[in-house]
Structure formats: C-alpha cells, structure tokens
Amino acid sequence: MFKFFKEKIKDAIGKISKKVEEEEKVEEIKPEEKKEKKVIERIKEKITTKKISESKFDELFWNLEVSLMENNMAVEVIDKIKGDLKKEIVDMPLKRNKIEESLLDGLKKSIDDVLDLGEIDLIKLIEKKKPFIIAFFGINGSGKTTSIAKITNLILKKKFSCVLAASDTFRAASVEQLQEHADKLKVKLIKHDYGADPAAVAFDAVEHANARDLDVVLIDTAGRMHTNVNLMDEMKKIVRVVKPDLKIFVGEAITGNDCVEQAKRFNEAIGIDGIILTKLDIDEKGGAAISISYVTKKPVLFAGTGQKYSDLEEFDKDKIVKNLGL
Numbered sequence: 001m002f003k004f005f006k007e008k009i010k011d012a013i014g015k016i017s018k019k020v021e022e023e024e025k026v027e028e029i030k031p032e033e034k035k036e037k038k039v040i041e042r043i044k045e046k047i048t049t050k051k052i053s054e055s056k057f058d059e060l061f062w063n064l065e066v067s068l069m070e071n072n073m074a075v076e077v078i079d080k081i082k083g084d085l086k087k088e089i090v091d092m093p094l095k096r097n098k099i100e101e102s103l104l105d106g107l108k109k110s111i112d113d114v115l116d117l118g119e120i121d122l123i124k125l126i127e128k129k130k131p132f133i134i135a136f137f138g139i140n141g142s143g144k145t146t147s148i149a150k151i152t153n154l155i156l157k158k159k160f161s162c163v164l165a166a167s168d169t170f171r172a173a174s175v176e177q178l179q180e181h182a183d184k185l186k187v188k189l190i191k192h193d194y195g196a197d198p199a200a201v202a203f204d205a206v207e208h209a210n211a212r213d214l215d216v217v218l219i220d221t222a223g224r225m226h227t228n229v230n231l232m233d234e235m236k237k238i239v240r241v242v243k244p245d246l247k248i249f250v251g252e253a254i255t256g257n258d259c260v261e262q263a264k265r266f267n268e269a270i271g272i273d274g275i276i277l278t279k280l281d282i283d284e285k286g287g288a289a290i291s292i293s294y295v296t297k298k299p300v301l302f303a304g305t306g307q308k309y310s311d312l313e314e315f316d317k318d319k320i321v322k323n324l325g326l
C-alpha cells in the first residue's frame with residue numbers, strides 16, 4: 001500500500017543538488033571580508049559550503065514540485081514542503097556534496113511533521129466505552145459498506161460483539177448488500193424500510209446494543225456529495241441523534257485531490273475523527289494519504305487494499321516515509 005514514484009522524487013532532488021553544485025565553485029570574497037581576522041576560515045567556508053538564494057530555490061524547487069504532484073500530493077502539502085525546505089536550506093551554509101542529503105532530510109522532516117497527528121488505537125477505544133459507536137461517511141461508492149464489513153471482521157476477531165445499522169435507506173439494494181455481510185459475519189443488522197429516517201435506524205441500533213450489552217455499533221450511511229445540502233443536513237442529524245464516538249470519513253485514494261477536497265468538506269460539516277482510504281490496491285500513488293492528513297489534520301486509521309475482508313491494513317506512517325525512499 002501507499003506506493004510512490006520515489007525514483008521521481010529522488011531524481012528531482014538529485015537534479016536540484018547537481019544544479020547547485022554546478023554553480024561557480026568559489027564565490028568571490030568581498031574586500032571588506034578580507035579585513036576580517038578569520039579570513040582563512042571564511043575562505044574555507046566559501047569553498048566547502050554553498051548557499052542557495054531564495055530566488056534560486058524557487059527556480060530549482062519546480063523539479064520537485066512536479067514529482068510531488070505526480071505522486072498525488074495536494075497543492076497545500078506541496079506549499080508546506082516548499083516552506084519547510086526553504087527554512088532549512090535557503091541562505092544556510094550547505095556542505096558541498098551534502099546538498100542532496102540536506103534536501104532529502106528536509107523533505108523527510110516535513111512529511112514526518114504532516115503525519116504526526118497522534119494515533120487512534122481503535123481496539124483500545126472500544127475497550128473504554130460500551131457501546132462504542134462508529135459512523136462511516138463519504139461520497140457514493142467510496143467503499144463505506146465494504147469497509148464496515150472489514151472493520152466488523154476485525155472487531156469480531158478481537159472477540160468484541162457488534163451490531164450494524166443500515167442507515168443508508170436511500171440507495172437501492174443498499175440494505176440487502178449490508179444484510180449479506182451481516183449474514184456472512186453472523187452479526188445482527190438493524191434496518192428499516194427504504195426512505196426511513198437514517199438517524200432513527202442508527203438510534204435503534206444503539207438501543208439494541210444497550211439492551212444486549214453489545215460492544216460496538218457500526219453505522220452505514222448513504223453516499224453523499226458534499227455539495228448536496230439536504231444530504232449533508234441529514235448526515236448532521238445522524239451525528240446529533242446518536243453522537244458517534246468515532247466519525248470516519250471513507251475516501252477513495254484513486255480520486256486523489258478530489259478525495260482531499262471531500263474530506264475537507266465533510267470535516268467542516270461534522271468534524272471527522274479519522275479516515276479510511278480505500279482502493280489502495282488500484283492506486284499507485286500514496287500522496288493522497290499525506291494530503292488528506294495535512295488538510296484535515298486527522299489521521300488515516302486504515303487502508304483498504306482489496307475486496308476481501310482481510311484486505312484492510314493498519315496505517316503505518318513510518319512505512320509511508322520509507323516508501324518515499326526517505
């Protein structure tokens with residue numbers, strides 16, 4: 001999961017450092033500097049170190065900018081990386097032959113910083129509150145229902161009990177789809193008729209969990225575009241009525257910047273707690289994970305890597321940085 005065109009990033013950084021190295025080797029020593037006592041040290045520094053001006057940096061950063069874009073990174077993240085690298089590099093004495101290293105180091109630090117959002121340990125959270133209510137939101141077809149089945153499978157393996165709520169009362173066959181998963185996983189599904197109030201279904205599922213002393217409630221919701229005001233209001237109502245302990249945004253990694261924009265809007269509407277990125281088995285570029293975390297400041301909990309229940313991977317930030325070749 002979270003693959004990157006790391007060669008492209010390395011290439012871009014290599015190109016930048018080569019260009020800097022190629023610049024005139026020895027810079028002119030200004031006459032006033034000759035008067036300085038430590039003139040020898042000064043000359044030595046000029047020979048062994050190199051400084052990049054801001055305008056030079058802007059010109060050279062373009063190479064890296066393109067490769068980051070090719071890796072599905074959002075403009076906001078690229079700007080942040082640029083700002084961070086600038087602080088580390090512009091007008092700083094950089095050791096010759098170490099420029100590439102400095103750039104890679106700066107990039108690593110910047111991405112580490114984006115992904116440093118604290119971890120959400122789902123199992124620990126479930127142990128702390130009963131019933132633990134998780135609601136899943138996202139646009140149409142992003143993988144909400146499939147992710148719920150995968151999480152249910154994971155929770156059952158950890159010996160917790162759960163109930164599902166068919167709060168997608170909108171899309172044709174959505175209830176049957178979830179019922180199929182519930183049957184396979186042998187868990188109860190709370191459902192109403194199509195067209196019923198999704199918040200009422202979710203509420204009933206929570207009541208059911210309370211009555212049966214179940215550990216977790218997982219709420220499936222209809223796919224909605226963030227531009228649809230009525231459906232966004234309906235989502236807010238579900239949140240108001242059942243007060244989920246965890247509101248998860250489910251987004252497709254393959255949609256890249258669109259997915260980042262959606263996460264931002266859903267976060268503005270209901271304040272999401274975490275993210276599941278799906279279809280990472282199809283997408284080759286892991287930049288969406290970095291971008292979505294940066295824009296929402298919320299962590300990615302899991303990655304969907306296929307259609308089977310076991311195709312769910314816990315998000316590992318160190319793996320991302322490693323996959324970037326940093």
Ligand SMILES: Nc1nc2c(ncn2[C@@H]2O[C@H](COP(=O)(O)OP(=O)(O)OP(=O)(O)O)[C@@H](O)[C@H]2O)c(=O)[nH]1
Binds near residue numbers: 147171222303
């Ligand atoms: N390859 C792959 N396919 C996935 C993944 N997650 C979900 N899918 C597929 O994506 C399609 C849509 O998944 P659903 O779970 O129905 O998506 P949804 O968000 O519930 O869709 P709506 O309820 O219609 O909004 C299905 O064909 C799933 O099998 C994944 O991680 N990888």
Ligand SMILES: [Mg+2]
Binds near residue numbers: 144145146168174220
């Ligand atoms: Mg669904």
